[in-house]
Every structure is written in C-alpha cells, then in structure tokens.
Amino acid sequence: MTKTRLEAFSDAVIAIIITIMVLELKVPHDTSFGSLMNLWPVFLSYALSFLILGIYWGNHHHLVHTIREVRGGILWANLHLLFWLSLIPFATEWMGENHFANNTVAAYALLADLCGIAYYILLMVIKDCNRDNTALLEVLKKQSKKGTLSCILYTAAIGLSFISSLLGGILIFLVGIMWLMPDRNIERSLKE
Helix, strand or coil: CCHHHHHHHHHHHHHHHHHHHHHCCCCCCCCCHHHHHCCHHHHHHHHHHHHHHHHHHHHHHHHHCCCCCCCHHHHHHHHHHHHHHHCHHHHHHHHHHCCCCHHHHHHHHHHHHHHHHHHHHHHHHHHHHCCCCHHHHHHHHHHHHHHHHHHHHHHHHHHHHHHCHHHHHHHHHHHHHHHCCCCHHHHHHHHC
C-alpha cells in the first residue's frame, strides 16, 4: 500500500465520522429561537468533537508525509487510531444529550485518552520505520513529548470529571488548544 492510499483511507474514515456526528444533531420541531437554545449542550459537544477530529486529521496528514514506505505495522497502528476515533460520535452524543453529566465527560475523557495513546503508538511505529532519518526522529521526539503530556492531561480529566464535569471538560479543551496548530517542523524536516 502506498502512503497516498493510507492517507486517502484515513481521510475518508474521518470524514464519515464527522458526517455521522452532524447527522446526530436533531432539528427542533419548534420554530422559535428558544428551541435552538435548548440544543446548546449537543452543539457544544459536537463543536468540541469536530475540533478534536480536525486536529487529528491535520496532524495525521502531516505525519503521513513523513512515511517513506508503508509497512504492516503502520497499517495496524493507523487502524487502531481510526477505531478509537470512530467512537467519538457515540461519546459526543451521550455527553451532549445528557448535558455534560460527570460520568459522560469522564467517558469522553477516557476515549480522548485512548485516541491519544493510539496516536502515540502510530508515532512510535513510524519512528521505528524511519530510523535513518535523524531530522525526522528529532521532530517525532518533540511530538512524542506533546503526546505524553496530552495523555497525562486526559487521564487527569477522567478523574476530575467525577468531581466537576466543567473542570474535566476544560482539561479536554486545553489539550485540543495545545494541538490546534499542526507541527510545521515535520514539513521543514522533510524539505531538509
């Protein structure tokens, strides 16, 4: 398999995940603006998940460009990541429909943690397949540190969500902000 095919497949899966999420936004049967205001938790959970999926999509795009050849390990690590990402619509709807109840935010944080771990595993497999590219290894080392910090914060958000769903949600959002801009160092290392 070529890296172009790997990227196209991953892009398609993420696009389907986002489509499933938006289809879960139910149109109110009332025409008042008040009925739209009642949807704020559902829309907010959708917006958070859209942001997270967008971040994964952008960083995945940059990461795939580091691959010289696609090996079986990369395929399986990528599928592992896509599996956890595919559960985001379920956690999104559960959290939004239940107005960010503590256990729903904790479950969302757990899923975010599992997605982060899967992304970290993908980084490690790609790193293992590119041992001769020292510039790239340095960039992946920086991403690994950011990934480790993300998983620590997600794990903290799991526990914190049982105490305060707002604080757990803030931690999840902060991790998203931390990853908002894809690492341009990957592109620079590939040009060198």
